[in-house]
Amino acid sequence: MHVETPAYRLTQDQVNAYHHTGFTVARGLFSAAEAADCAKHFDALAETGEPIEGHWAPQPGTDPLARYPRMFHPHLFDAGSKQRLLDPRVKSVLTQLMADEPIAVQSMYYFKPPGARGQAFHQDNYFLKIKPQSCLAAWLAIDPSTPENGGLQLCPGTQDMEVVCPDSSDPAESFTKERVQPPEGHEPVKLSLAPGDVLLFNGSVVHGSGANRTSSQWRRSFISHYMPASATHVGRWYAPAMMDFDGRPVARASNEDGGPCGSLPGDPESGLH
Template sequence: MSSTVAEVYERDGVVQVPGVLDRSEVERLRAAYMSLVAADHSLAVDDGVPDGDPLARYPRFVHPHRRTDVEAGRLAMDLMLDGRILDVVTTLIGPALGAQSMFYFKPPGARGQALHQDNTFLRAHPETCLAAWIAIDDVDAENGGLAVVPGSHRVELACPEPADLAESFTSVEVPVPAGMQTVQTRMAAGDVLFFHGSVVHGSRPNSSIDRFRRALIFHYVPEASTEIAEFYNPLVRPDRRTCTLPVAVGGGPCGEYADAEP
């Protein structure tokens, strides 16, 4: 793995790797998840969105890799442990365990997600989690692509403030650290954005007329982790065996905020 990837990650806490998945792989993922969401919402997170909200029809899915009885789940498990992704993960955080999979549909008109930091929720210790955010569509500001705050992996986890519910389906957000600023990402379908669990990131609404912003996201933690929030057990080893870490107790300095969402 090129040292440049590790150097960019060390400097910014976020690095984009282009073209990890090819067009046929992206199309297969897209078709599998669109078929699943049309038939079954059992993997959906209850975000409390009202009827008529675009996210009521297209809710985010959590832990599809645990549902290997359906194609979408099998694809998630395979890709979570795919060497093209896992090799980068290992370069950035060492030997790793798969902790979470998620699929976001974000249809036209859907609200975004306020700025947040992932390890507030995973509570991996003593290090942090790492996200691998896979673009299933071309992504930019118009259809609600991620905005990230480079360098924010060097600051402490921040406690939340109220979010603008007209813009975000989640109710709280963390502030941008002093002296830093958000950067809008642009990604082609098949690109992967890797980012540190303390990186502040979020997205604005999908303001496009006819463009989804679908994404498959994995979270990993170092194999040497000593605890994690209960929601993420059991974790997955690279050989597909599962393991369980001791449960992190308490919500840390932000209290119940850590339990607000997976």
């Protein structure tokens, strides 16, 4: 017999925190067992080291992120990832925060093994180019995520910032090229998350992560991005992956406006945390 997963309701304090700071945490939105199953599944996919065309391309080398790079849009080939992306508990919290029907835009999986570099501070909607609103990220912790193993840092109150043109990051510290300076008066907050916790944050929030400086702790995460159904435009690289919570394809106009930086290729090499 099929048993419906009960909807997860954010408290008013959680909703208020999101609107005041740009982010909130849904503790235990997924169970620790679900997080462990997710890790086991992606570990098995990565075990062979074989690329998955269009989604994952491990490379030889001493950089931990060469062997374990990010995996893009796993929901397009993996049933479990699609189910995770479109989970009714996620829809419930997104609807509370957006006050609109959510549309799934993309999924990603991060392995972040020991020794992996972090990602410089940035804004997600620089890449997704949702308009006239912004995207919303749901960042599912698969392992404990801490400052020591490269957990996320977010700048409270930056959700109302315009998307700004980034400068260049330090390649010794960040595996991506783009960097946005945390604005004065918005000092980054270092978060700790348990497996199954979901961090929800607005696409304008300035955020990033440090290196995984541990010798044995992985910081795996499953990351999804969504937009309100009333949004009219999206970056062209994300359009083929979009769907509603019934799994039906969704179409929107391609946003060719690169904002303060001019046109942006929108390829996964410049992608997200």
